[in-house]
Each structure stands twice: as C-alpha cells, then as structure tokens.
Amino acid sequence: MATAAIEIENLSKDYPFGFLNLKKRTSLEGLTMSVENGEVFGFLGPNGAGKSTTIKLLVGLIFPTAGTARILGKSISDISMHADIGYLPEQPYFYDYLTAAELLDYFARFHNLTAQDRKSRVERMLKRVGLETAGKIQLRKYSKGMLQRVGLAQAILHDPKVVILDEPMSGLDPVGRREVRDIILELKQAGKTVLFSTHILPDAEMLCDRVGVIVGGKLRGVGAPDEIVGMKAQAMEVFFEYDGAEAGLLCLLKKSTQTGKRYRLQLPEAELYAALQQLGIAGAKVLSVTQVKATLEEYFMHLVEADRAQAPAVEVSGK
C-alpha cells in the first residue's frame, strides 16, 4: 500500500500562558489530514489560524501536545526524516554576515555532499532563484524579496522529496511570485511533494492539486479547489443596457448594480429565464449572460465568517 508523503493524525498544540502557565491557548486542535506523494497541497487560513504552527510541528521546531505526524513514513521526531525535506520558514532571516553562496554551502554541508557537488548545486540554485549575480554579496545587504529567494534556494538545494514552504510568496513582487510559482510547478513535474501555506488565494487556486482551509486551529475543509468551491451555490450574471422606466422591470433594476445605462444583475439559475423574458418585454438590450463561478476566496471568506459567528478563533480555558 502506498504511503502518503505527509500523514497527520489528531495533531494538537496548546501554548501555556498567564501566571504560572496555568492557562492554555489552543493553536491547533485535532488536525487530521494527509498529503499524497507528488501532490501540491495549499494550506490556507487567516492569520493565527494554525498554518505556521502545523508547519513548525512538521519540521520539529515545536512539539505537539497530542497527536502524531509522519513524513515519508518516518515520525517527525526522527532526525533522519530531515534529510528528505526542504523547509522555507515564514519571513526567513539568515546569517547576515554570510553571502548567499556561503549560506547555501553551509546548509549543504549538513547533507554530506562533496565539495564539488556543493559548489555546482549552489551555483545552480542561485541561478534558479535569480540571484546568480548577487551570490557574493553579504545577506545583510539583501532586500526582503531577495532573502525569500535565498530561503527558497536553501529549501530545495539538496533535492528533497518533500518541500514545505511557509508563505513562499510573502514579500515578493509580481515577478518574484511568478518565479516561485514556476519553481513549485517544476517541483511538481519532478515528482516532489509540496506543502505550502499562503494568503494569496489565486496562487493556491492556480498551483494546488488540493487545498486545506484551517480556521481557528481547526481544519474546515479539504479538497481540490474546484471541488470545494463547488460546494457553494452558483449564480448567473446578466449584463444589460436599459434606458427606460418600465414598471415591470423596477424589481429587477433594484437588484442590479448600475453604471450609467448599463446594469449588472446576479440571480439564481432558476430565475434566469423569467428575468430574460422581462428584460425582452421591456426592450432592454442583453449584452451578456455568464455563470458566476464561486472563487476560492469566497469559499474561504464564507468559512472564516462562519467561524467568527460561532466561536472565537482561539479557545482560552483554565487548566
């Protein structure tokens, strides 16, 4: 039986706080999910939802209060697992007294690569992230976007099977974002598994085989972007031009958004035929009729608002 690249079972993380640490704040609650081999998985959620907590648990920077996780079949507490993963921290910061080439060489040493192999990989990676001319400049002189690129280079330098990226598009200009997207797609083509968290939903929609939405420390939905947005009822949009004041059309005009003589009307698919008939009778000129496709953003906002309506994003309780 094929094992998923990342398997997470009932993973929870509480942080103690307050006097004598008697209170706890739950950052992640019973997360169970998996990321298949060769899959690009997007981890979505608002700030403080638990995305970075999950990622830090996976790479061993923090330890779970409960639950287990395995990467490539190995427990996350097994240090040998780290040889097969690449990790880009959120808002990465590196030793600023090193040049990018020195930093990459330093990290490569932990993977037992020969000096020649390290040299060629470092050159290749710097070129891949567009830093070939800046490789010999100390990192203290790098911009945020350049540091993000160095971070990406160190994450994939040793050709890991699983790449975990925490907000990889953060701090990048449109060109940089495009390049990161290309790298993620290249990794996918090379059969790598990629898990990344992001706030930029169109990127997730474009890149991911599946996404998981986490809100308030709980996983609220997992699936292919098309699938999960399909859960939301869809609508039709009619774009028309009208210059009259027909009484029978007043109801529709009130529901529409007007720009000069042009109106944009959204209505359920079931009401479309009747509305078109009314518009025809009134002499309106129908310019277009399109299906309104729910976006991942709408789905995301729907979950966030539902969570806010139900409960606070984090639970606070005495021990």
Place this chain on the structure above:
Amino acid sequence: MSRVGIVALNTFREAVRDRVLYNLVFFALVMIAASILVGQISIDIESMVIVTLGLTAISVIGLLIAVFIGVGLVSKEMDKRTLYALLAKPVRRWEFLLGKFGGLVLTLAVNTIAMAVGLFLAMSLIKRSGEHLEGAVLVAVYFILLKLALVVALALLFSCYTTPLLSILSTAGLYIAGLFVMEMRAVQSGTISPALGALLRWLSYVLPNFGNFDVMAAAAHGRAIPRALIAQNTAYAVLYCAVVLAAAAAIFTRRNLK
C-alpha cells in the same frame, strides 16, 4: 566533517566577521604601553608587572567575550529566527548547541593564543625571564582558557531559557560566586548557624570553582605549577562543562521555537 564541527566553524566565522578579534588591537596597545612604562620601574619586578598585567588583560578580555557573546549564542539565533532553517536540516539540537559552544571556545582559544604571543613578545622585550617563568605563564594562559570555556558553557545554559540581560547577570553572578568557593568552604561552623554553614558547604561543591584556575601570582613570580593541578583543573573543567552542556541540551531539546 561532523555536524558539530560545521556549526562550530560557522560560529567562529561569525565572530571573525563581527570583528570580535579586533580586541587584539586593544591588547597589543596595552602590552606596548606596559612594556615602555615598565622599563622605568624597578628592574626586579618588571617581569612580574608585565606578566600580571598581561594575564589580567587576557582574562578580562576573554571573560567579556565569553559572557557577552556566549549569552547570545542561542538567544540571538532564536530572536532572529536564523536557526529555523538550520534545525530543519538533519542536525540534532544538542549538536547545534555543542557546535555553538565549540565555535566560541575556538574563537576564545585563537584570541587567547594571540594575546599570549603578545605577552611573550612583551616579556622578551624586558627579558631576563627564566624557563620557569615562561612555563608558568603558559599554564596560567591555559587555565584562563579552561575558565573561559566554563563561562561559555554557563552563558550558553542561561541563553537557552532566559533573556540575554538575565543571562549576563546570572553568568556574571555565578562567576563572582565561583571565585569565593574556597572561602565558603573555609567558613568555621562556630561563626555561623549550622544550617547556613551546611548550605555554604553544599554551595561550595555545586558552584563552579573559578578560584582554582587563578595561578596568576605563581606565574608572575615564576613559580612552577604542579602537574597534578594541571590535570585536576583540566578534568574539572571538562566534567563541569559536560554537565552544564548536558543541562543546556536537555532544556533546548524540549524548547518550542515560536
């Protein structure tokens, strides 16, 4: 190269690039000034003055580096989050800690050796020192290095769980208390309450005994230092460092890096 060695060499590189070794210029100036001035002092004590001054400067400069850089070894990496990417590599936390310790001790060793060379140069300028004096100064320098390694281990321990300011205060406090270990042990039971006496005796065995590493007076007078003391201090420093580093590793291995 081992993972500990990789981290250690990078820590050394950091110290060099952060111009830590620039203190050598200050030391060189002190020694040059002392060599000039000491010539005007009585001929019988010029060696003693230069050795005392040189060893004190080596010790004080080393202590400042050990404490102020030592307390930032881990906390700075956590604050700046530079260790996040590193700990995702196949490196254990205790290996990282040991590497940081080794890197700073290596920096201090290079620094101390360079200063010792400066001291010997100054001694050669005023000359008339015998073999005993040079041998004793070498041992005194070695003891300073052992003491500095112990201070680095303590600073690293505090750096794993508290703020840099508290780490500095705790390390400095322990250092000062450690200078008076023999006095604590020598307190007569009749002069204080039995409970306090017992507490002082217990503390005198738990606290690092920094007084043992001070052979400055013997070195300045050119008295030979017994081999047994060299072996004893070496074993003491190695064991004490091992215990402190094990405690640091136990804390750091369980620490959540938020």
